[in-house]
Amino acid sequence: MAVCGEGPLEGVNMRIRILFDNYNFDDAFESSWGFSCIITMPQKTILFDTGNNEDILSANMTVAGIDIGDIDMVFISHAHWDHTGGLLALKDIKAGTPVYVIESAVDELGGQINNIEASIEAVVNPREIMPGVFSTGEMDSDYVNEHSLVVNTGMGGVLITGCAHPGIVNIVDKAMEITGEKLLLTLGGFHLKDKPPAELEKTANELNGKTLYTAPSHCTGDDARAILREKFGSRFIESGAGKTIELDKLQ
Template sequence: MVLPLEPLDELQVQILVDNVADALLPGREGAVIRRPFGPGVENPLLDAPRVASAVVAEHGFACLVTARAGARVHRFLFDAGLSPTALVHNLERLEIDPRDIEAVALSHGHFDHTGGLAGLVERLRGRELPILVHPDAFRQRRSNPPSGRVLPLPPPSRSALEGAGFRLYVDREPHLLFDGMAALTGEVPRVTEFEQGYPYFEYLEGGEWRPEPHLMDDQAVVARVRGLGAVVITGCGHAGAVNIARRALELTGEQQLAGIIGGLHLQPLGFFAIPETVAGLAALEPGLVAAGHCTGFEALRQLADALPEAFVVNAVGTLYRFAAPTD
């Protein structure tokens, strides 16, 4: 299936929440590290009236996507991080007005991607926003590994979202945003043998916990940039990085993967086939691999080795820019 996506003149992806914040990262062409230290906060134990404050990292993911075609520009938030505070703190540090956000799309229902919505609604002061989400994101979930350390994974509350001013668009199919300037992939087919989910995810149905390794709500943002190819942004990558990248090429009809950005979920070790995933991505010859959030150190290391030109560590504050070549 090829979606009627409009080739963009420019796509910008501003990272707002990630597990990493590093003001000393060098950046590279097309990946600028913004270092917003001002205007500063009071700190009585330091010998200055005000001290610079920077962006913060947390376990989670959020980014602001800005798509431009000609004079038309649209902005939407993809995921919201974990805490009610990090997203809005970083928006402020990066001097982004939350009221410029026109819509929200959620990669899946896990709370390290939805928790920041609580802080956002306070800044929106009653403004209504559309929010796109897969129906399974509302399932009650948990991780239940053999160690016995059960981790509840509470979903967003449908009624609370509506009460807070969000207009829900619940869809399991691919969904166009802004007349085709970008899209959400909908469910990602699990075509590779080595990306078959996490065996200890469960969801509650009829009072019983049932296995849910595949987490079918996991979806990515895709867009086309004229002359460059497809860009894909993944929240946690539960569908598998190679499955997601291949789906992005299929839905955009592009041959070239200009970039893959976000969490590739190759933690914990032992469940995810890191060498196969790295080889699968490398075979697609991506222009940029900005792996972050839940990718994990070992996978980051192997990706950096295999794709030294394309790889960057994803970090809060990084602004990725894909601009169509000028003729």
């Protein structure tokens, strides 16, 4: 499988701000179960997931200084309430803003997305959705299918996952196929809570070989975060609502 696109963006700085998370990083932000972050690049602003509640998302956006009108694209990882429940906060989004959703979730989410006058873009296979920005394509899981966002920044690949139901290592492998190299940063929900210690150890070791930095939150779980914190050392980034990650400050 190859998703060539136009190659990596040239040294594009990128800022990621966690807008919604059950882990809290900054007390000025309200925390609740779920995940959302906003990705700001010089050319585009992308909202990834919406958390579970429109009021909390709106309030946290205000604290972060985000104007809904600045959003150029929305990416919904999967059809779980804790990632889609804040969609109505986007009612003043620019008309026709594309919302990327896996094809199997379109029936479930179509009504909510039409309420905000955005434009549904169904994703099946891995594809470039704007220059340097990719969807992994719909990945299967025993629970619910999902896609994840990959940005080929020129400083290294950045992978953002919602819940990682298809398996965080499987998703990292897919992102590495897309970028053609080890990742710079992997963040989001890794869905490792309730996994046995031996599996956490194995997963943490595999991730440590495939991504330089990691910023796990949401459904990763306290035990998995502790093991990843130990394995990654200074390359572990404490994440949660209100956290800002700037790529050019990582290196």
